[in-house]
Amino acid sequence: MNLPLGYLYSSTYAGIRQVEKDDLSVIVSGLPAKAAAVFTQNRVQAAPVRLSRRHLAATRGEVGAILINAGNANCATRTGDKVALACCKAAGAALRMPASYVLPASTGVIGVELDSKKIVDALPRLLGGLGPERFDDVANAIMTTDLVPKTAFAEVKLRRGTVRAAGMTKGSGMIHPRMATTLGFVMTDAAIPLPRLRLMLKRGVEKSYNRLSVDGDTSTNDTLILMANGASGVRPDEKEMLRVEAAITGVMESLARAIAKDGEGATKLITISVTGFSSDDAAGRIARSIANSPLVKTAVAGSDPNWGRILCAAGYAGVAFDPAKTDIFMQGVPVCRGGLAAPFSEQELKAKLDAPECEIRLSLRGKGKGSARFWTCDLTEGYIRINASYRT
Amino acid sequence: MNLPLGYLYSSTYAGIRQVEKDDLSVIVSGLPAKAAAVFTQNRVQAAPVRLSRRHLAATRGEVGAILINAGNANCATRTGDKVALACCKAAGAALRMPASYVLPASTGVIGVELDSKKIVDALPRLLGGLGPERFDDVANAIMTTDLVPKTAFAEVKLRRGTVRAAGMTKGSGMIHPRMATTLGFVMTDAAIPLPRLRLMLKRGVEKSYNRLSVDGDTSTNDTLILMANGASGVRPDEKEMLRVEAAITGVMESLARAIAKDGEGATKLITISVTGFSSDDAAGRIARSIANSPLVKTAVAGSDPNWGRILCAAGYAGVAFDPAKTDIFMQGVPVCRGGLAAPFSEQELKAKLDAPECEIRLSLRGKGKGSARFWTCDLTEGYIRINASYRT
Numbered sequence: 001m002n003l004p005l006g007y008l009y010s011s012t013y014a015g016i017r018q019v020e021k022d023d024l025s026v027i028v029s030g031l032p033a034k035a036a037a038v039f040t041q042n043r044v045q046a047a048p049v050r051l052s053r054r055h056l057a058a059t060r061g062e063v064g065a066i067l068i069n070a071g072n073a074n075c076a077t078r079t080g081d082k083v084a085l086a087c088c089k090a091a092g093a094a095l096r097m098p099a100s101y102v103l104p105a106s107t108g109v110i111g112v113e114l115d116s117k118k119i120v121d122a123l124p125r126l127l128g129g130l131g132p133e134r135f136d137d138v139a140n141a142i143m144t145t146d147l148v149p150k151t152a153f154a155e156v157k158l159r160r161g162t163v164r165a166a167g168m169t170k171g172s173g174m175i176h177p178r179m180a181t182t183l184g185f186v187m188t189d190a191a192i193p194l195p196r197l198r199l200m201l202k203r204g205v206e207k208s209y210n211r212l213s214v215d216g217d218t219s220t221n222d223t224l225i226l227m228a229n230g231a232s233g234v235r236p237d238e239k240e241m242l243r244v245e246a247a248i249t250g251v252m253e254s255l256a257r258a259i260a261k262d263g264e265g266a267t268k269l270i271t272i273s274v275t276g277f278s279s280d281d282a283a284g285r286i287a288r289s290i291a292n293s294p295l296v297k298t299a300v301a302g303s304d305p306n307w308g309r310i311l312c313a314a315g316y317a318g319v320a321f322d323p324a325k326t327d328i329f330m331q332g333v334p335v336c337r338g339g340l341a342a343p344f345s346e347q348e349l350k351a352k353l354d355a356p357e358c359e360i361r362l363s364l365r366g367k368g369k370g371s372a373r374f375w376t377c378d379l380t381e382g383y384i385r386i387n388a389s390y391r392t
Numbered sequence: 393m394n395l396p397l398g399y400l401y402s403s404t405y406a407g408i409r410q411v412e413k414d415d416l417s418v419i420v421s422g423l424p425a426k427a428a429a430v431f432t433q434n435r436v437q438a439a440p441v442r443l444s445r446r447h448l449a450a451t452r453g454e455v456g457a458i459l460i461n462a463g464n465a466n467c468a469t470r471t472g473d474k475v476a477l478a479c480c481k482a483a484g485a486a487l488r489m490p491a492s493y494v495l496p497a498s499t500g501v502i503g504v505e506l507d508s509k510k511i512v513d514a515l516p517r518l519l520g521g522l523g524p525e526r527f528d529d530v531a532n533a534i535m536t537t538d539l540v541p542k543t544a545f546a547e548v549k550l551r552r553g554t555v556r557a558a559g560m561t562k563g564s565g566m567i568h569p570r571m572a573t574t575l576g577f578v579m580t581d582a583a584i585p586l587p588r589l590r591l592m593l594k595r596g597v598e599k600s601y602n603r604l605s606v607d608g609d610t611s612t613n614d615t616l617i618l619m620a621n622g623a624s625g626v627r628p629d630e631k632e633m634l635r636v637e638a639a640i641t642g643v644m645e646s647l648a649r650a651i652a653k654d655g656e657g658a659t660k661l662i663t664i665s666v667t668g669f670s671s672d673d674a675a676g677r678i679a680r681s682i683a684n685s686p687l688v689k690t691a692v693a694g695s696d697p698n699w700g701r702i703l704c705a706a707g708y709a710g711v712a713f714d715p716a717k718t719d720i721f722m723q724g725v726p727v728c729r730g731g732l733a734a735p736f737s738e739q740e741l742k743a744k745l746d747a748p749e750c751e752i753r754l755s756l757r758g759k760g761k762g763s764a765r766f767w768t769c770d771l772t773e774g775y776i777r778i779n780a781s782y783r784t
Contacts, residue, residue: 043711317435
């Protein structure tokens, strides 16, 4: 798959992580790009989140570079705001753009001072390594407890030429929707006006990042930035815009699925589909409740077709529905019909649930058109091992 | 501690569990008792929950016996309602009371038919064994994945004599507040009018069972029944009523703490105290959010003073507050002051967190008087082991 035109990437090791693995990276757009972004809804917001908001407001949605560090969230520290600003200033000076054209993003431990000197000192090395082909290096450098880098690509042929989109994301714990979750960066070389770009991001997030849960913890640093630099020279017409939006949404969905699949300790991706409710919102709340249930997630880990836990989790979602009209399917096999046990071969279904991807479908009988899809992962002993010893 | 007068207990093995361990039990009040009860708020409600509601309405809050089975939730089954009614009828006939004076309660797996014949056949053996001293046998027989039985006692000396209260409860998974959680039975021999008894239960639950979380799953069978049979011959006067209420609330708090302590796989009881918010409700939401965070719970499991996760969980509770005015203490040691890292000896605090009881305190600076206490437990690999294989 071809990368979008006009973006440069680089990563290096700045000494922020304890292990020597790239921890500082940058995405640069040759032309100033339009940028739309969503940030965490947590009341506790990291310094880079606050500064990114300010910068986007100051530039009216234009961006030249994103400077990302892993290994330290730059959150709840004395010097956080100063550190974030100093790094943007230094990067801006080196890239010959105003500091406000640089958006900072951080991920890692909360409450530990981040030393701006490490980042500033590493900038020459970082920027010296910029290249259009180093996309994967950045996808690797932004990882924390992730096991695999997460990227997604799309290409759309339009009347006047081809436009491309590429995205990368990180995160496998402290993952919960209700907003952009984790760090995510999506680049396109289509020319898209800012209001349209914002709409695309808003609608796309609703179908991707906001339909994702690993452990129900909403991080203090969540940031998702969508950039459009127009380097393809192609500005989609109104009809084509919808195709571009579909492609970009597809990239975001792939990234969200990849996060769930790489959830801390996860062995299985779980896709939850809910249909037949009065609204998409009601269906979404049911799906989220199932996705967040540790009992459902451990049952899937054990390949246990324990549908009672699914029905139970739906029951406490705060949505009115008639259990007697509820059907539940696991891996396509009906396990509950009208709220009651359906006959199925326990052994066969258990074997099917050993697959790396599991599907849970809950459907309400009747005329409701509200539906939702949600991604999560199983909950295993690995999650505990990772999180009982992450920091110290 | 003396048990309340006028109650008889018994338990037996009826063949509902696969392992031969008592699974059927009964609590009988010699005199008809006033009873107040709270039930699960899950939309999916087990047959015994529905029938108990009906019976309490029919008798206007009087009860003669509680018939409890473990090993099967009698929920989401074809014959659930019939089974629950048949068991109450048979028990009522044997005890010479209307069926409506018998409240059924069930706990165990969802979606598997419960055979009423097993229970009806076991009734002669069960009722033949009734005795005032068999309280602990019932506390044992209602357990599922519990490791230890959970009981609590109180005695209050009043002007005209002494009244006693005793409670038992079960549950270590599918535990979440917002309502009576799990099965709980509290008996007193004080004479308490029904409206007062209901008020006591309502206020007591708010301070005990509704301040408890193991895994955030609200069960379909949650039932908490408070009975007052007046067998002490003592009717507290208005002033004494408050002392009796305090004693009964104390019993419920002990039971709730015991559930958290015996949370599935738990090695530590965590008490979360939140102070300084605008209302008890706001403080409660903050406390609940911290209690439900898998990242906080795994950090405590690993004795990791990772206060950033605590601040983060407070941040997504949906309550407005200023992180810069937030202090956090773990085991009494300040770890965060004004939203920033406080200096503390990591090694010393780590050793303190190895204790079987851990305290997390979050306090907001200012004039707010709203506070809340909440109990939960750490999240360990044991929880996963238990729940990945509970049913099959």
